[in-house]
Amino acid sequence: MRCSVAVDLVIFTVHAGSLQVLLIRRGYAPFKGKWALPGGFVRERETLDDAAARELHEETGLRDQGHMEQLRTYGDPKRDPRGRVFSIAYLALTPDLPMPISGGDAEAAQWFTVEALPVLAFDHAQIVQDGLERARAKLEYTTLATTFCAAEFTIPELRAVYEAVWGTALDAANFYRKVSKSEGFIVALEDKLQGAEGRPARLYRRGKAALLAPPMLRR
Amino acid sequence: MRCSVAVDLVIFTVHAGSLQVLLIRRGYAPFKGKWALPGGFVRERETLDDAAARELHEETGLRDQGHMEQLRTYGDPKRDPRGRVFSIAYLALTPDLPMPISGGDAEAAQWFTVEALPVLAFDHAQIVQDGLERARAKLEYTTLATTFCAAEFTIPELRAVYEAVWGTALDAANFYRKVSKSEGFIVALEDKLQGAEGRPARLYRRGKAALLAPPMLRR
DNA sequence: ACAAAAGTGTTCCTCATACACCCATGT
DNA sequence: ACATGGGTGTATGAGGAACACTTTTGT
Numbered sequence: 001m002r003c004s005v006a007v008d009l010v011i012f013t014v015h016a017g018s019l020q021v022l023l024i025r026r027g028y029a030p031f032k033g034k035w036a037l038p039g040g041f042v043r044e045r046e047t048l049d050d051a052a053a054r055e056l057h058e059e060t061g062l063r064d065q066g067h068m069e070q071l072r073t074y075g076d077p078k079r080d081p082r083g084r085v086f087s088i089a090y091l092a093l094t095p096d097l098p099m100p101i102s103g104g105d106a107e108a109a110q111w112f113t114v115e116a117l118p119v120l121a122f123d124h125a126q127i128v129q130d131g132l133e134r135a136r137a138k139l140e141y142t143t144l145a146t147t148f149c150a151a152e153f154t155i156p157e158l159r160a161v162y163e164a165v166w167g168t169a170l171d172a173a174n175f176y177r178k179v180s181k182s183e184g185f186i187v188a189l190e191d192k193l194q195g196a197e198g199r200p201a202r203l204y205r206r207g208k209a210a211l212l213a214p215p216m217l218r219r
Numbered sequence: 220m221r222c223s224v225a226v227d228l229v230i231f232t233v234h235a236g237s238l239q240v241l242l243i244r245r246g247y248a249p250f251k252g253k254w255a256l257p258g259g260f261v262r263e264r265e266t267l268d269d270a271a272a273r274e275l276h277e278e279t280g281l282r283d284q285g286h287m288e289q290l291r292t293y294g295d296p297k298r299d300p301r302g303r304v305f306s307i308a309y310l311a312l313t314p315d316l317p318m319p320i321s322g323g324d325a326e327a328a329q330w331f332t333v334e335a336l337p338v339l340a341f342d343h344a345q346i347v348q349d350g351l352e353r354a355r356a357k358l359e360y361t362t363l364a365t366t367f368c369a370a371e372f373t374i375p376e377l378r379a380v381y382e383a384v385w386g387t388a389l390d391a392a393n394f395y396r397k398v399s400k401s402e403g404f405i406v407a408l409e410d411k412l413q414g415a416e417g418r419p420a421r422l423y424r425r426g427k428a429a430l431l432a433p434p435m436l437r438r
Numbered sequence: 439a440c441a442a443a444a445g446t447g448t449t450c451c452t453c454a455t456a457c458a459c460c461c462a463t464g465t
Numbered sequence: 466a467c468a469t470g471g472g473t474g475t476a477t478g479a480g481g482a483a484c485a486c487t488t489t490t491g492t
Contacts, residue, residue: 001263003224005294005305044220044303048294073292073307075224075267084263086224086305088292156444174482176445192490198443199489214480375471393455395472411462417470418462433453 003084007051008039008124010071010131011060011092013111014148014164019135020111021128022059023118027107030081031121037128038109039087052090059109066094067147071131079123087122091131093147115167139165141215143185146206154193154201155179158186166218178216184209222303226270227258227343229290229350230279230311232330233367233383238354239330240347241278242337246326249300250340256347257328258306271309278328285313286366290350298342306341310350312366358384360434362404365425373412373420374398377405385437397435403428 011022023035038059042051048070057063071089079085112118114132117125139145139162146153148161159175179185184207192200230241242254257278261270267289276282290308298304331337333351336344358364358381365372367380378394398404403426411419 001223001260003222004220005222005224041220042294045296047296048292070291072289073267075261075307077264077266086307088294088305154444171482171484172443173445173447173484178481180445194490196443197491198441199445199491201444217481373471390455390457391470392457392472392474397454399472413463415470416464417468418472420471436454 001084003086005042005086005088006039007042007048007055008037008087008089008127009052009055009059009092010037010089010128011056011094012114012131012135012148012165013094013096014161015096015111017160017164018113018115019132019164019167020113021117021131022109023112023120024059024109025107026121033107034121035112035118036121037089037124042088048088052088052092056090056092060094060097062094062097066092067144068092071127071134074123074127076123087127089127089131091134093135093144095148095150136165136218140217141212143207143209143212146186149206152189152191152203152205154203155186156201158204162216168218182209182212182214183207185212220303222305224261224305224307225258226261226267226274227256227306227308227346228271228274228278228311229256229308229347230275230313231333231350231354231367231384232313232315233380234315234330236379236383237332237334238351238383238386239332240336240350241328242331242339243278243328244326245340252326253340254331254337255340256308256343261307267307271307271311275309275311279313279316281313281316285311286363287311290346290353293342293346295342306346308346308350310353312354312363314367314369355384355437359436360431362426362428362431365405368425371408371410371422371424373422374405375420377423381435387437401428401431401433402426404431 013020022038024038026032026034026036038055040055042048052068056068069091071091073086073088075086077084079087114128117128120128145158145161149157155176156172158179159170159172163170186204187207189203189205191203193203194200232239241257243257245251245253245255257274259274261267271287275287288310290310292305292307294305296303298306333347336347339347364377364380368376374395375391377398378389378391382389405423406426408422408424410422412422413419
């Protein structure tokens with residue numbers, strides 16, 4: 001069967017207290033001028049993970065930073081007007097970046113708050129939705145929330161990540177206890193973050209644990 | 220790029236107190252004579268879900284019974300000696316079936332206990348492993364355990380499913396309470412299962428809920 | 439001194455675990 | 466009667482939610 005295989009990326013970041021996804025404006029048909037997920041075709045000798053990592057690097061300049069995992073594959077025969085195109089979607093979580101590098105065949109690249117997305121090309125609205133659910137679920141039982149933060153961060157910053165991704169308010173006191181007692185989640189540093197209002201918060205680094213035990217549950 | 224797209228199925232059932240997976244013995248090269256997951260190429264006008272459902276029906280005779288979901292996609296350039304073949308793996312959970320129908324290009328089809336698998340073709344050992352982990356995790360927070368049971372089942376039978384999939388013993392008393400109090404998980408019937416040793420157990424049917432709240436946690 | 443935000447103490451409640459015990463059936 | 470396994474009662478403890486309270490900074 002004639003077909004092509006592409007990877008598409010749902011790249012999330014937390015910026016200004018809200019969860020944002022990176023979209024590009026398409027420079028060519030089909031859906032020229034429409035917003036879409038960054039992505040591209042898989043090359044001859046490339047694994048899927050490599051293809052996704054390459055696309056992430058082209059769009060954001062990131063390499064070996066943040067987190068990336070396969071999301072799911074979309075293969076409806078009518079999803080692409082050019083013919084049979086299978087898309088393997090990846091989910092990427094990145095720290096708050098300066099501004100996206102719009103390279104390649106995109107007219108522009110821009111971060112959008114997930115609550116206010118434009119109309120998307122192909123089945124990309126569905127892909128973003130699936131990525132959003134995966135990301136929300138993963139914060140519950142993994143330590144991935146820290147990949148949204150810089151190398152050094154405070155507990156209130158980490159809490160802001162959870163609140164942005166889940167769209168809910170968390171009790172600061174209980175969050176503090178839970179996170180600081182969870183084995184291997186975060187490691188305390190000596191320094192404190194100065195300059196902000198109120199009592200300065202201690203700085204932390206990511207711990208080695210990948211799984212959160214006990215998990216952080218949302219209501 | 221020249222490539223093909225296939226679906227491969229990890230079909231689990233619980234039989235004789237142990238979790239089993241359906242394998243076929245390959246009738247053609249490559250890996251002729253080796254055990255592998257059932258699967259086949261996706262057709263021209265077929266969605267991925269349809270291709271997986273078709274393969275499931277060909278192998279087991281099942282249609283619209285049990286549960287099926289996409290697992291993940293495997294696309295290493297060297298995973299298939301014939302060339303670039305992407306495989307979209309599906310996870311299927313079925314009730315205890317009579318015997319597999321060995322149709323198509325397989326020499327034989329057979330159920331294997333997951334603890335004693337033969338050497339598998341391609342990267343299928345990895346796929347089974349991933350399916351196993353997904354299935355184990357899904358029993359925790361969904362009601363999918365009932366798809367391993369017949370239409371009518373007892374609570375001890377349901378418990379046996381959990382014990383087989385997780386490979387752990389559960390407290391019968393606590394399991395009973397938890398399962399019968401969980402909203403929408405199972406609905407009680409009037410009948411009881413006769414003929415067994417000890418006090419007869421009441422029969423139940425699947426409830427409408429898809430998610431288990433609160434979840435059933437393994438240690 | 440006061441506002442603001444970090445961090446601590448404490449109470450209440452839900453739910454998991456463990457295990458003793460009662461119930462209904464076959465032999 | 467008694468063995469077997471279904472089903473119930475109940476004590477204990479861990480962890481989540483709520484919120485009052487103390488600490489540390491900037492202005």
